[in-house]
Amino acid sequence: MALAATSVKVPTISCLNHGSLTSTSRSTIHNKRAVHVSSRAFLCGAKISDVKPVRVSSANRQRRHCQIRSEKTLDELDAEFGIEDSLKIVNGKGGMKRVVLSHYNGSSAEVYLYGACVTSWTQPHGSEVLFMRPDAVFDGEKPISGGIPLCFPQFGPGVMQQHGFARNSMWDIISTSADVNPDYPEPAVTLKLSDNEYTRSMWDHSFEALYEVTLRRGGLQTQLRVQNTGSDTLDFTAALHSYIGVLDSASPSVVVKGMKGKEYLDKVPDPNNPERKVEDRESVTFGHGLVDSVYLDTDPEALLDVGTGCMVAIENTTGFTDHVVWNPHETMPACWQDFVCVESAKVGSPVILGPGEEWIGELSLSTFDL
Numbered sequence: 252m253a254l255a256a257t258s259v260k261v262p263t264i265s266c267l268n269h270g271s272l273t274s275t276s277r278s279t280i281h282n283k284r285a286v287h288v289s290s291r292a293f294l295c296g297a298k299i300s301d302v303k304p305v306r307v308s309s310a311n312r313q314r315r316h317c318q319i320r321s322e323k324t325l326d327e328l329d330a331e332f333g334i335e336d337s338l339k340i341v342n343g344k345g346g347m348k349r350v351v352l353s354h355y356n357g358s359s360a361e362v363y364l365y366g367a368c369v370t371s372w373t374q375p376h377g378s379e380v381l382f383m384r385p386d387a388v389f390d391g392e393k394p395i396s397g398g399i400p401l402c403f404p405q406f407g408p409g410v411m412q413q414h415g416f417a418r419n420s421m422w423d424i425i426s427t428s429a430d431v432n433p434d435y436p437e438p439a440v441t442l443k444l445s446d447n448e449y450t451r452s453m454w455d456h457s458f459e460a461l462y463e464v465t466l467r468r469g470g471l472q473t474q475l476r477v478q479n480t481g482s483d484t485l486d487f488t489a490a491l492h493s494y495i496g497v498l499d500s501a502s503p504s505v506v507v508k509g510m511k512g513k514e515y516l517d518k519v520p521d522p523n524n525p526e527r528k529v530e531d532r533e534s535v536t537f538g539h540g541l542v543d544s545v546y547l548d549t550d551p552e553a554l555l556d557v558g559t560g561c562m563v564a565i566e567n568t569t570g571f572t573d574h575v576v577w578n579p580h581e582t583m584p585a586c587w588q589d590f591v592c593v594e595s596a597k598v599g600s601p602v603i604l605g606p607g608e609e610w611i612g613e614l615s616l617s618t619f620d621l
């Protein structure tokens with residue numbers, strides 16, 4: 252039974268502008284188009300060039316290079332990649348390594364090397380934006396459920412395990428940075444996964460995937476770059492499976508906007524044979540049953556009203572063409588009212604890469620007060 256919107260629940264996110272729910276100012280504007288090309292990846296010996304949407308002040312830039320395997324101890328990793336006041340590598344749950352990024356404005360983010368899973372993104376005043384499922388385990392056996400799991404090379408369902416192998420593979424730190432944009436260091440970490448015996452057992456291709464997570468003043472940016480390092484053509488689907496905390500998904504105020512007029516695959520009747528439909532609603536609501544929809548060729552920005560007077564923008568800044576909207580309803584009785592997933596996806600048409608080619612998919616998350 253769905254709780255009423257007015258039932259007592261602790262909001263997982265509150266307004267950026269405390270005490271000013273009527274504020275119309277958009278608090279988190281980021282420059283999504285300015286492009287600066289740096290040579291960081293080349294310095295690391297990687298072949299993929301690094302395109303970074305920031306203005307970099309070289310006087311203030313701090314960088315750490317360059318490690319291919321992460322079998323070093325926590326202390327060794329932190330000594331090599333940690334950046335004072337901006338980035339540290341610490342023990343996470345279950346003794347698993349995680350990277351903690353801190354911004355001068357008080358916001359923070361954390362990323363586990365296992366699955367390259369972003370498990371936290373807090374606002375400057377401390378409110379958490381992402382949601383971790385209560386059944387999340389940190390044992391290296393199962394994917395971490397919650398935050399932003401990385402689905403690659405299959406969104407699913409399909410021939411391999413649901414959502415592919417990236418979310419249950421150990422990634423390596425290859426670089427960290429704290430570029431200045433425009434005044435304060437914006438910490439970033441880049442993780443890497445390449446084909447290995449485990450990945451080849453499911454997907455017999457040579458590839459290199461780089462995943463960069465950047466904590467910006469106005470939001471969180473995650474960028475997946477995949478390069479075909481083999482001699483055959485490969486194809487894949489992918490998604491950044493963002494779990495976002497909401498006040499109560501059963502409430503009519505918790506909605507996803509931006510899908511009207513878009514074609515979508517409704518996976519509810521049969522995930523293996525989804526129905527093609529066209530969305531005719533201004534706002535996608537929850538609380539009336541399972542929602543599992545792949546919206547195709549969407550506008551870059553999807554908006555989630557989390558029900559606290561705050562919106563979260565899920566923006567496909569590069570590469571991703573689709574948005575997935577998922578709420579499990581009573582199939583997850585312990586938590587379905589606490590989150591909605593709005594995912595950046597490349598599902599409707601797969602990425603096809605010839606030898607040496609690369610694809611970049613980028614998600615920008617930001618919040619603003621209503």
Ligand SMILES: O=P(O)(O)OC[C@H]1O[C@@H](O)[C@H](O)[C@@H](O)[C@@H]1O
Pocket residue numbers: 396413414492518522543544575577594
């Ligand atoms: O429980 P998992 O494997 O993390 O997947 C959760 C859900 O993820 C969504 O992206 C899919 O559209 C759903 O079909 C799926 O149930």
